[in-house]
Amino acid sequence: MSEQVWLANIFESHRKHLQAVAYRMLGSLNEAEDAVQESWLRLSRVDASSIENMGGWLTTVVSRVCLDMLRSRKSRREESIETQLPDAFTSQENIIDPEQEAILADSVGIALLVVLGNLNPAERITFVLHDVFAMPYNEIAPILGKSEVATRQLASRARHRIRGAKAMQEVDHALQRDVVQAFLAAAHAGDFDTLVAALDPHVILRDDRQAGSSRVTRGAVSLAKQVSGRAQKAAQLALVNGTVGIIVAPQGRLLYVLKFTMSHGKITEVDLISDPERISHLDLKVLNTDVPRYTDDDVV
Incomplete structure (x- = not known):
């Protein structure tokens, strides 16, 4: 088995997890697939033998890709409330797999996707990684380029906005x-x-x-x-x-x-x-x- 085939098989074993992370961050199956594909491209350009924790490395990479996509989306003022919800105003023809997206949306919860879309990019990344996927703050902080304390504050703000003042x-x-x-x-x-x-x-x-x-x-x-x-x-x-x-x-x-x-x-x-x-x-x-x-x- 060639090294490239081995690497592709390793990546495929993590694909579902990466897609789940990216979908919750982006709220769009199309964009999630793009983020996962970009993660594969970045993996293929590095020395994989130096990566001790492949799952952690890939989650970090896909999170950074999603953060860039969210920031770019915000700067273009094109947030869809998914702002919005996944592919909120696109035609069915543009959806990779409508049935798969429906299953994903159902598993996440429509209302949660709506509210996640109202968080700023850093809040959304922090909430998804920590509260949904249990990643520790000290691993999330470098992704955002913030301190661990600031990352905790982002998570707290995100929870408050999601749950509301009751x-x-x-x-x-x-x-x-x-x-x-x-x-x-x-x-x-x-x-x-x-x-x-x-x-x-x-x-x-x-x-x-x-x-x-x-x-x-x-x-x-x-x-x-x-x-x-x-x-x-x-x-x-x-x-x-x-x-x-x-x-x-x-x-x-x-x-x-x-x-x-x-x-x-x-x-x-x-x-x-x-x-x-x-x-x-x-x-x-x-x-x-x-x-x-x-x-x-x-x-x-």
Whole structure:
């Protein structure tokens, strides 16, 4: 067996792990594959016999590649909320393997991918390596070019942003969650009366996918008619700017966010946000709640 074939076999034994790391860092299967391939190219250019821990070396390399990609993406202001979610606004034809990406997104968790996309590159790398793959801080610090103390602080900030500040909002969130969950379930079931009951009589829906006067829907009855019986695809609850809302992300590709305004236990305003630039300014956090995920073909 030639040295190159031996090296390729060693690399293949680590490929799944490297792909898992890169996918969580980048949120895109296409980009993850690029990062893994770049890692192979770098390995093929060095003296592999001098590498004592091949798995650790490759994880470090793929992490550095991902960090460069995230920084480049940010500098071009092209973060997709994966900002976003994986391949958020690309066509199916551009996805290497839609089924594989769906499996990966499912295994990671759609909501977590959304929130990871809102972290800055250093926070994201630190959180993924330490909290997901249990890499010690002293090994992460050189990847980022920071001290171990600074790396710990990055991880702490990332955890706070992902989990959200819970203590002062638990009661409000519980009420909001009940109202939004009832709205979502009624939209799925076509329960017109329950939809109307969840809405303020003068509720307003603003939909940025529409143009002109059709962009706004006014009144509980009109809005209930519009959404009744039309399940939201891959919808689940999340915190949107600190209040309970909905993200809709089939197979890990974010379509839109529903942001709710409430008063006295009723929904008074609904903002449907699909524009990537607007989404990139939202603060999205995982909401720890067991909410059914509807996957019918129709979307609101």
